[in-house]
Amino acid sequence: MARRYDSRTTIFSPEGRLYQIEYAMEAISHAGTVLGVLAKDGVVLAAEKRVTGKLLDLSSAKEGGGYGGSGEKMFLLNSNVIAGVAGITSDANSLVNFARTVAQQHLMQYNDDIPVELLAQRLCDMKQGYTQFGGLRPFGVSLLYAGYDPHYHFQLYHSDPSGNYSGWKATCIGANNGTAQSLLKQEYKDDIGVEEAIGLVLRVMSKTMDSTTLGSEKLEFAVLTYDEVAKAPKAKIYKPAEIDALLRAQGLAKKDEDTEMKS
């Protein structure tokens, strides 16, 4: 029977596995690490950039135009949710765009920020669709969602290409996620504050990242807190200069000034 699309991309194997999804997860395991930690007064996200180089034009990121970040790992989905992505960048961009649309549609209907779990669910429902119909490959992206809503306050979720998601106190996706996860298991405490969480995240990142020292060229950083005065969630994706200042404050900055390339 003639078929327009090869609908064999997402079917079960004889052992009951979905290979395409597993292959997608394999792709993600080679991507830059993204780490998230939930604190009682905020959520912290950090990510390792893979697209770096002297010739990269990051002027918009440095000046703080747009919604923060270099557009590779950290994205503002809504005023109350930040996402960290790991996997195929173009797939991630498509999902982030979808998530932003969903969040605005909710805002239009209900005049209220979308609950974090609901946003994760919407994305997951879409991802699941790509594992079941259409003969299209799944999205090769895992996301960490850091968000706040009045019902469940601060939350951290992880979703994968299968369309499954779960809530976490601390988790890691991308390369070396096993190492990072065990480090987090040892060091995480339930009543951790956001300042401590920032320290924890940076320390774990320095141990799991491929590069020897942390710096703003390789690191993206974001924190979600609640502004008591404005009575609204505050999403901050750090600028490169702010990341360097933070690393210096934590004592994790590059010590050898001589090895820096003077441009």
Place this chain on the structure above:
Amino acid sequence: METSFALTGKGYVIVAADTTAARSIVKMKVDQDKIKDLSPHLLMAYSGEPGDTVQFAEFVERNIRLYQIRNLYPLRPAAAASWIRRSLAESLRSRKPYSVNLLLGGYDTSLHTPNLYWVDYLGTVVEVPFAAHGYGSYFALSLLDRYHDPEASLEEGLATLKRCIDEVSKRLVIDPGKYKVKVVDKDGIREVEI
């Protein structure tokens, strides 16, 4: 003519509506409930074009319940009010607009505050400390201006409500007769005898 009142107090909202269902000069029913329970902490009194009222009220009720079942928790009163306003506004700009006036009273369980919204058939929504619809509003609103206290206890709030009801009975040419009074607070919805 259908009369409804609502007022907020310390941690509660009282919603009251008359119980007469009339057609022309005949009272068809004297114990009609015109206040729908949309969710465990949300009440909606409706009035307006017969037929449109129940149709729209049930549409709202089912959709709010669907949201609650599908998602993790019920819609907060502010979000429900926005959704209702948008539904009414969209219907207004369609071939067959609904002609319904509403009083939406609810308790926000995350922010721990009572909320009251006055909605009219044009899709106007305002958050208010007290409100009324119908001819009775001409008498009730000035009384509420004078006697309403947003920090009043439930007993004081019910006493203020009784003033409005008595004034309408005294001065409106068609006495609405009995009222159904419901209260929503942190413990949910319950009916009270006035």
